Amino acid sequence: MSDTLVRTRFAPSPTGLLHIGGARTALFNWLHARHTGGQFVLRVEDTDAARNTPEARARIFEGLEWLGLDWDEGPLPDGGQRGDRGPYNQSERRAIHDAAVEKLLSSGHAYAGEDGAVRFKLPNEERTVRDLICGEVTFDLTPLADLTIRRADGSPTFHLVNVVDDLEMGITEVIRGEDHLSNTPKHLCLIEALGATPPRYAHIPLILNTNGSKMSKRDQGASVGEYADRGYLPQAVVNYLCLLGWSPKDNREILPIAEVIQMFRLEDINRGNARFDLDKLFWMNGEYFRQLSVEEVEPMAADILTRAGVLPADGKYDHLYFRAALEIVLPKLKLAGELPEWMDFFFADEFGYDEKAARKHFTAQGFENLRAVKAELAGLADFSPEAIEAVFKALAVSTEQKIAAFVHPVRLALSGKPVGPSLYHLIEVLGRERCLARLERALEQAPA
RNA sequence: GCUCCCAUCGUCUAGUUGGUUAGGACACGGCCCUCUCAAGGCUGAAACACGGGUUCGAGUCCCGUUGGGAGUACCA
Numbered sequence: 001m002s003d004t005l006v007r008t009r010f011a012p013s014p015t016g017l018l019h020i021g022g023a024r025t026a027l028f029n030w031l032h033a034r035h036t037g038g039q040f041v042l043r044v045e046d047t048d049a050a051r052n053t054p055e056a057r058a059r060i061f062e063g064l065e066w067l068g069l070d071w072d073e074g075p076l077p078d079g080g081q082r083g084d085r086g087p088y089n090q091s092e093r094r095a096i097h098d099a100a101v102e103k104l105l106s107s108g109h110a111y112a113g114e115d116g117a118v119r120f121k122l123p124n125e126e127r128t129v130r131d132l133i134c135g136e137v138t139f140d141l142t143p144l145a146d147l148t149i150r151r152a153d154g155s156p157t158f159h160l161v162n163v164v165d166d167l168e169m170g171i172t173e174v175i176r177g178e179d180h181l182s183n184t185p186k187h188l189c190l191i192e193a194l195g196a197t198p199p200r201y202a203h204i205p206l207i208l209n210t211n212g213s214k215m216s217k218r219d220q221g222a223s224v225g226e227y228a229d230r231g232y233l234p235q236a237v238v239n240y241l242c243l244l245g246w247s248p249k250d251n252r253e254i255l256p257i258a259e260v261i262q263m264f265r266l267e268d269i270n271r272g273n274a275r276f277d278l279d280k281l282f283w284m285n286g287e288y289f290r291q292l293s294v295e296e297v298e299p300m301a302a303d304i305l306t307r308a309g310v311l312p313a314d315g316k317y318d319h320l321y322f323r324a325a326l327e328i329v330l331p332k333l334k335l336a337g338e339l340p341e342w343m344d345f346f347f348a349d350e351f352g353y354d355e356k357a358a359r360k361h362f363t364a365q366g367f368e369n370l371r372a373v374k375a376e377l378a379g380l381a382d383f384s385p386e387a388i389e390a391v392f393k394a395l396a397v398s399t400e401q402k403i404a405a406f407v408h409p410v411r412l413a414l415s416g417k418p419v420g421p422s423l424y425h426l427i428e429v430l431g432r433e434r435c436l437a438r439l440e441r442a443l444e445q446a447p448a
Numbered sequence: 449g450c451u452c453c454c455a456u457c458g459u460c461u462a463g464u465u466g467g468u469u470a471g472g473a474c475a476c477g478g479c480c481c482u483c484u485c486a487a488g489g490c491u492g493a494a495a496c497a498c499g500g501g502u503u504c505g506a507g508u509c510c511c512g513u514u515g516g517g518a519g520u521a522c523c524a
């Protein structure tokens with residue numbers, strides 16, 4: 001490694017969502033910068049005025065912030081910037097780009113065509129890219145047409161601005177998708193003509209869909225925002241992304257980001273493309289979710305439940321009751337997005353009963369058992385889970401039935417659902433009044 | 449078409465300079481636990497794409513085939 005400070009960059013164009021592939025490119029740039037104690041720069045390549053949108057721009061900021069990928073230099077959502085090598089919006093760097101084009105023009109490396117565009121003369125020879133991940137790859141530039149670096153309308157193209165800005169900003173490692181590998185020999189020529197020293201390159205493999213095709217912005221589950229909306233945890237998404245093309249080689253899967261930063265080396269990144277496996281991300285999210293305390297989940301849960309209409313929008317509800325309910329539901333969850341269906345009945349008394357479960361458990365015997373439980377709970381002094389469990393056990397013994405014969409109908413009566421948190425804890429949290437009322441309501445279903 | 453890249457269970461991957469019962473994880477099956485569902489424990493099935501070499505010995509090296517991916521813009 002050279003002794004110069006590492007500077008990596010993520011250079012998205014604000015023309016769509018921050019997609020998973022882009023997020024991983026940003027992540028690997030960020031990891032390399034953090035691992036080496038270098039700097040991570042954000043540069044917004046907003047030169048395609050026709051397709052740029054402020055919404056897309058905002059979503060990139062949101063996505064990076066949500067993932068925890070902080071940048072040392074670059075534009076900020078409020079319009080300002082961090083760092084003094086800016087501007088970091090490519091559209092504001094026109095003077096720099098123009099100067100580079102003029103320089104190439106005057107040195108004879110580029111020429112103005114009859115159509116008004118400026119083209120860079122590509123040499124008729126081979127160029128070898130030395131890549132940190134791909135090794136040495138040689139391309140023959142002979143069959144290629146000269147590279148357009150400035151359009152007829154005067155605007156510079158991607159190849160020019162990308163190269164010039166990386167040079168200007170002192171980027172030491174260009175870490176980008178492998179789809180740019182074949183562009184690199186052209187960029188090398190451009191840099192040489194500019195009389196500059198090229199950065200080091202690391203082309204990372206692409207992320208493919210489950211079916212093996214390239215993941216595009218239009219695909220389901222391709223955007224970072226979707227995962228945030230569905231209740232995924234950023235730590236889980238980041239951890240999962242780290243493992244796509246990189247591994248700690250010690251069989252561990254759940255890795256705190258601090259450890260990844262410590263171990264991450266570009267040289268260890270795989271060559272082959274990787275498919276995105278939602279099942280594994282889902283599992284990983286559960287792993288992280290289970291590590292969270294009620295306190296940590298509460299704000300997110302309240303937000304999701306409020307948006308789902310389970311909690312009142314005015315925030316006026318019994319917060320202690322909510323927290324108690326959340327506590328017993330939490331161990332069952334893998335995804336915060338599942339919260340509404342797991343918790344709606346805590347805050348609504350007029351719920352329906354799961355049809356299939358009702359047929360199975362709201363039988364003559366079921367109703368009889370409901371009555372028995374209701375009578376016991378009405379007079380139970382100690383409303384603790386232990387005491388409640390004892391009630392069920394005693395009923396099972398005295399009536400020579402399985403505990404399940406009481407548990408299932410009661411759960412259905414109290415929540416309308418066939419599954420849920422530990423019933424004894426559920427009864428405690430709901431409290432005597434609610435339980436008795438709900439049991440009574442369920443008994444109205446009984447044939448007269 | 450042409451150029452470049454890649455190739456271990458369905459998926460993500462580990463596999464030191466060639467010698468492994470080819471390891472882990474997700475998903476899937478079974479068992480245990482159990483008030484349901486998860487979680488957890490145990491367990492099962494599951495891979496070196498194919499064909500040639502080199503070698504005493506190849507998942508590891510070489511060549512070819514097949515398959516997959518990327519690029520081939522006045523888009524980034």
